[in-house]
Amino acid sequence: MASLLQSPADKIYSQEKHTTKAPVIKYLHSEEDTNVSFLSRRKIKVDDELAIRFLNMPSELSPEIKGTEAKESYTVDFEGNISLLLIGRVQVAGLTSIEVRQKLEKAYAHYYRDPQIDVRLINQKVFFIGETSQKAFLLQKERTHLIEVLAEAGGIVPTAKPHKIKIIRGSYSNPDIIWVDFTKLSSLDDPTLYMQPGDIVYIQTKALSAFVREIAPLMGIISIANFSLNLYNLIYLMTKRN
Numbered sequence: 001m002a003s004l005l006q007s008p009a010d011k012i013y014s015q016e017k018h019t020t021k022a023p024v025i026k027y028l029h030s031e032e033d034t035n036v037s038f039l040s041r042r043k044i045k046v047d048d049e050l051a052i053r054f055l056n057m058p059s060e061l062s063p064e065i066k067g068t069e070a071k072e073s074y075t076v077d078f079e080g081n082i083s084l085l086l087i088g089r090v091q092v093a094g095l096t097s098i099e100v101r102q103k104l105e106k107a108y109a110h111y112y113r114d115p116q117i118d119v120r121l122i123n124q125k126v127f128f129i130g131e132t133s134q135k136a137f138l139l140q141k142e143r144t145h146l147i148e149v150l151a152e153a154g155g156i157v158p159t160a161k162p163h164k165i166k167i168i169r170g171s172y173s174n175p176d177i178i179w180v181d182f183t184k185l186s187s188l189d190d191p192t193l194y195m196q197p198g199d200i201v202y203i204q205t206k207a208l209s210a211f212v213r214e215i216a217p218l219m220g221i222i223s224i225a226n227f228s229l230n231l232y233n234l235i236y237l238m239t240k241r242n
Contacts, residue, residue, distance in 0.1 A: 013025050013027070013177075013179050022181075023180070023181045023184035023186045023187035023190070024178065024179070024180055024181070024187050024190040024192065024193070025178070025179045026176070026177075026178050026179075026192060027176065027177040027178070028176045028178075028192075029170070029174060029175075029176055041096055042096060042097075042121065042197065043093075043094055043095065043096060044076060044092050044093055044094065044095055044096070044097070044100065044121070045076065045093060046076050046077070046078055046079075046080055046093060047075065047076060048075070048076045048121060048123060049073055049074070049075050049076075049121070049122050049123035050073070050074045050075075050076070050082060050092070050097070050100070050119060050120065050121060050122065051073060051074075051118075051119070051120045051121075051122045052074055052082075052084070052104070052117065052118070052119050053117065053118040054108075054115070054116075054117055055116040055117065055118060056114070056115065056116045057112075058112045073122065076092055076093055079091075079093075080092065080093025080094065081093075084104070086108070086111055087104075087107045087108065090103065090104065090107065097119045097120060097121055098119075100119045101117055101118070101119040104117045104119065105117050121197070122138075122140075123138075124138070124139040124197035124198075125137060125138055125139065125197065125198070126139065126144075126149050126195045126197075126198075126199045126200075126201060127198075127199070127200050127201070128149075128153055128200075128201050128203065129200065129201075129202050129203075130160070130202045130203040130204055130205060132153050132154065132157070132160070132203050137149045137152055137153065137195075139195060139197060143194050144194065144195045145188070145193055145194055145195070146165075146167070146180065146193040146194075146195060146201070147188060147193075149195055149201065150201075156182060156203065159205055160203045160204065160205060161203075161204045161205070162181075162182040162183050163181045163182065163183045164179060164181070164204050165179070165180045165181075165182060165201065165202070165203055165204070166178070166179055166180075166201070166202040166204070167179075167180065167192075167193075167199055167200070167201055167202075168199070168200040168202065169196055169198075169199050169200075170198075178192055178193070180193065
């Protein structure tokens with residue numbers, strides 16, 4: 001059975017797995033500081049969704065901006081802006097969430113002292129394929145480990161290969177690829193296993209399970225054929241006796 005999403009890097013995985021027996025094997029094109037949140041570094045784009053909370057809004061301003069504290073979602077428009085009460089349209093495309101927070105706090109400082117604002121990207125997903133019932137996982141926080149998204153997906157089912165879970169990250173034409181062996185506890189300590197938006201987690205099926213799944217439809221056809229043959233033989237024998 002051919003595996004999905006094969007790349008030239010898979011040959012490198014096979015070689016390194018055999019020689020090093022490492023719990024995490026990486027094929028990375030860029031070595032970034034994975035201890036720093038990727039979402040904090042990511043540049044905001046058109047159609048991104050931001051959660052913005054005003055943590056210390058003065059009560060005297062509340063009647064003018066009623067609901068601002070509770071509002072969670074601001075979508076970046078085609079010009080790269082979001083619209084906020086009091087300060088109007090703000091250009092956010094091309095900035096990180098930290099830079100947007102700093103920009104908003106500076107703008108709202110004209111209206112009240114020491115504004116404290118929380119800004120987060122909230123439409124970022126990780127996608128699952130292979131041996132799992134989950135299709136996508138919405139990243140709710142800036143540091144979400146692979147083990148968390150797998151737990152939400154129902155864990156690693158018995159028909160999956162826990163020693164060969166593949167993460168495909170970045171550009172589809174030239175992605176980073178990471179293989180994880182979850183049979184080894186030390187694999188959880190690797191910082192590259194913190195999820196990034198758009199990650200694809202491929203959970204491979206065990207060869208025997210895949211084989212049984214492939215031939216299952218044929219078993220029904222074979223059973224019908226056997227039944228038909230037995231019925232024919234029975235009718236033939238009864239006809240001869242008569």
